[in-house]
Amino acid sequence: MPLDEFKEKKYGAKGAKSRSDLDHGLESFKLGALLQEARLEKGLTQAELAGRAGTTKSYISKIENNIKEVRLSTLQKIVHFGLGGQIEISIKLEE
Numbered sequence: 001m002p003l004d005e006f007k008e009k010k011y012g013a014k015g016a017k018s019r020s021d022l023d024h025g026l027e028s029f030k031l032g033a034l035l036q037e038a039r040l041e042k043g044l045t046q047a048e049l050a051g052r053a054g055t056t057k058s059y060i061s062k063i064e065n066n067i068k069e070v071r072l073s074t075l076q077k078i079v080h081f082g083l084g085g086q087i088e089i090s091i092k093l094e095e
Helices: 003-011 017-041 046-053 057-064 072-083
Strands: none
Touching: 003 017, 017 057, 017 072, 046 057, 046 072
16 A cells, blocks of 8 residues: 555645644654764764763754754754755645
């Protein structure tokens, strides 16, 4: 069963509260997973990344584990100063 079909069956159509909550949670999870993947690719510990970015190991851990949402300006610092990278953002409109 395709993911979209599963989500609709289990959580309702797009726009339903439970579906919106799920989709928001998935986006946050993906961000944490992407950050962790990039950190590991650079061979950094959470503490090393935090030191480079001017934040704490605890904060990096909370982002990676989807416990805390991150502000865009803070994410930019983590990616730029901590990982030596840049963020690319796109907007996808639902029909």
